[in-house]
Amino acid sequence: xxxxxxxxxxxxxxxxxxxxxxxxxxxxxxxxxxxxxxxxxxxxxxxxxxxxxxxxxxxxxxxxxxxxxxxxxxxxxxxxxxxxxxxxxxxxxxxxxxxxxxxxxxxxxxxxxxxxxxxxxxxxxxxxxxxxxxxxxxxxxxxxxxxxxxxxxxxxxxxxxxxxxxxxxxxxxxxxxxxxxxxxxxxxxxxxxxxxxxxxxxxxxxxxxxxxxxxxxxxxxxxxxxxxxxxxxxxxxxxxxxxxxxxxxxxxxxxxxxxxxxxxxxxxxxxxxxxxxxxxxxxxxxxxxxxxxxxxxxxxxxxxxxxxx
Numbered sequence: 001x002x003x004x005x006x007x008x009x010x011x012x013x014x015x016x017x018x019x020x021x022x023x024x025x026x027x028x029x030x031x032x033x034x035x036x037x038x039x040x041x042x043x044x045x046x047x048x049x050x051x052x053x054x055x056x057x058x059x060x061x062x063x064x065x066x067x068x069x070x071x072x073x074x075x076x077x078x079x080x081x082x083x084x085x086x087x088x089x090x091x092x093x094x095x096x097x098x099x100x101x102x103x104x105x106x107x108x109x110x111x112x113x114x115x116x117x118x119x120x121x122x123x124x125x126x127x128x129x130x131x132x133x134x135x136x137x138x139x140x141x142x143x144x145x146x147x148x149x150x151x152x153x154x155x156x157x158x159x160x161x162x163x164x165x166x167x168x169x170x171x172x173x174x175x176x177x178x179x180x181x182x183x184x185x186x187x188x189x190x191x192x193x194x195x196x197x198x199x200x201x202x203x204x205x206x207x208x209x210x211x212x213x214x215x216x217x218x219x220x221x222x223x224x225x226x227x228x229x230x231x232x233x234x235x236x237x238x239x240x241x242x243x244x245x246x247x248x249x250x251x252x253x254x255x256x257x258x259x260x261x262x263x264x265x266x267x268x269x270x271x272x273x274x275x276x277x278x279x280x281x282x283x284x285x286x287x288x289x290x291x292x293x294x295x296x297x298x299x300x301x302x303x304x305x306x307x308x309x
Contacts, residue, residue: 005096005194005195006102006197006307007092007102007196008025008036008307009041009103009105009196009198009199010104011109011199011283012107012201012203012279013107013201013277014272014275014276015203015208015212015215015276016201018107019057021199021299022103022105023038023057023062023063024299024300025300026063028300029307034100034101035098036065036100036101036102037065037066037067037068037095037100037102038065038068039068039088039091039095039102039103039105039115040067040068040105041069041088041105041106041107041108041115042107043241045070046073046079046084047074047075047241048073049071049075049230050075050227050231050248052222053219053224053228053248056070068091068095069084069087072087074234075231075234075235075236075239076235076236076238077239077241078239081110081111081114084111084114085111089115089193092115101307104116110282118192118193119193125176128175128176132168132172133168133240141162141164144164144171147171148170151174155174156170160278164244165240165241165244190286197290197307198288198289198290199290199291199299199303199306200291200292201293201299202292202294203293203295208276208294209273209276213269213273216265216268216269220264220265224247224248225261227251228248228251228255229255232252232255246271246275247268250264250265250271290302290306
């Protein structure tokens with residue numbers, strides 16, 4: 001496998017050290033005379049100004065390594081994985097044209113899959129989407145999820161009942177195409193878009209839960225509430241995706257007097273734990289993934305070994 005045509009994907013649950021490993025790998029490659037560039041595959045790190053709650057690495061801490069697909073969306077823009085796929089692949093093509101390696105880093109499973117695999121997205125219809133969103137605003141998510149469960153139980157099994165964006169998207173696809181078979185799933189025979197090495201970071205569940213709970217508390221200590229307050233004039237309350245992000249939705253509720261800080265932190269911790277479980281389940285479906293123990297100092301050597309085999 002030639003170095004300058006491949007993708008290194010570093011994936012796993014939130015809080016497992018993906019960012020740090022990507023930097024260490026890029027730095028180790030640089031010492032061998034190979035340039036690597038990092039491409040973000042975390043849906044919420046696409047947003048300008050959403051830093052603390054997404055654990056976005058500040059530009060000053062990126063060790064001079066080129067980073068892409070960070071801070072590319074305003075908080076009022078709805079994130080769309082099909083758009084992300086288009087832009088991320090274009091950037092990777094440019095990285096390869098410079099003779100460099102692309103390191104794709106993130107825990108948003110569908111975003112990662114959209115880049116790595118032959119992955120086509122089912123139909124879209126603006127009017128159908130608008131009608132479903134209006135229904136959601138009137139009646140809430142429960143009747144919409146009940147309809148999805150009745151019409152497409154297998155698709156419903158894969159979707160969090162509280163994730164209104166995913167539920168609405170599934171119903172839209174169902175109405176437009178008559179099937180949800182390709183929604184949020186990998187192709188039966190996974191074909192890579194480009195030569196790819198996938199490394200997953202694994203952590204003991206109990207250790208990870210404690211780490212994530214502390215991380216959420218630290219988000220508030222580091223000023224998440226102030227960050228969210230500063231995003232209100234920029235339209236985060238109108239942003240379909242941004243306002244529902246983990247931590248941001250709860251901070252908005254606290255600012256609105258709908259939750260105490262204690263409640264906001266507790267809810268965010270609970271949702272974060274559930275999200276981490278779903279991330280692990282998603283990446284376990286990757287047939288060729290190589291799992292590495294989170295935080296192991298030998299991980300960089302193992303990644304370099306995999307690249308050059």
